[in-house]
Amino acid sequence: MVCGGFTCSKNCLCALNLLYTLVSLLLIGIAAWGIGFGLISSFRVVGVVIAVGIFLFLIALVGLIGAVKHHQVLLFFYMIILLLVFIVQFSVSCACLALNERQQRQLLEVGWTSTVTARKDIERNLNCCGFNAFNSSETCSAKLFLFQACYTNLQCSPCAPIIEEYSGMVLRFVGGIGLFFSFSEILGVWLTYRYRNQKDSRANPSAFL
Structure with missing residues (x-):
């Protein structure tokens, strides 16, 4: 059986959706x-990650059922949704790779001021206080010795230099992973389009697809 046939297209589409299922469960x-080990206490961050995982799982489930049953309607909606996800993910990935240091710093500062819970997680895990400088009117979630030093002589380690040290690497990693999966999504769109228009040779030859 050549790799351009019905069975090969079906198996490739099933394998691709199984990969998406594993990524969503991951x-x-x-x-x-992160919640269990106390690394993340922000329910907003956790909620976004879980929502993305569930959304990806549902897409993979629709694609898997459509591939197994050769269901024309499910495959059509799967192809449209996957194409929209590709456009969004490709744009976000390119934006992550194109951000310069000044833009990264602005985004980090906006994220720092927009949520208190994530700020506490960063101070506790990175052992720092404040973004650029510590304000004595605020609280700090760093370890005890640094916390005491902040209030006695205001000589604290701000979080901005520590975060900026890793932000570029994280953005490049996220952008690279996003680009990889975006190309796998456009591959899924192409496989789905081809698979929808193929006929099962083992089925009734006079049947519609």
Whole structure:
């Protein structure tokens, strides 16, 4: 059986959706692990990760059922949704790779001021106080010795230099992973389009697809 046939297209589409299923379960597992070990206490961050994982799982489930049953309607909606996800993910990935240091710093500062819970997680895990400088009117979730030093002589380690040290690497990693999966999504769109228009040679030859 050549790799351009019905069976090969079906198996490739099933394998691609099984990969998406594993990635979605991995995202949900990482979010649960972060909560369980106290690394993440922001329910907004966890909720976004879990929502993305569930959304990806549902897309993979629709694609898997459509591929197994050769269901024309499910495959059509799967192809449209996957194409929209590709456009969004490709744009976000390119934006992550194109951000300069000034833009990264502005985004980090906006994220720092927009949520208190994530700020506490960063101070506790990175052992720092404040973004650029510590304000004595605020609280700090860093370890005890640094917390005391902040209030006695205001000589604290701000979080901005520590975060900026890793932000570029994280953005490049996220952008690269996003680009990889975006090309796998356009591959899924192409496979789905081809598979929808193929006929099962083992089925009734006079039947419609």
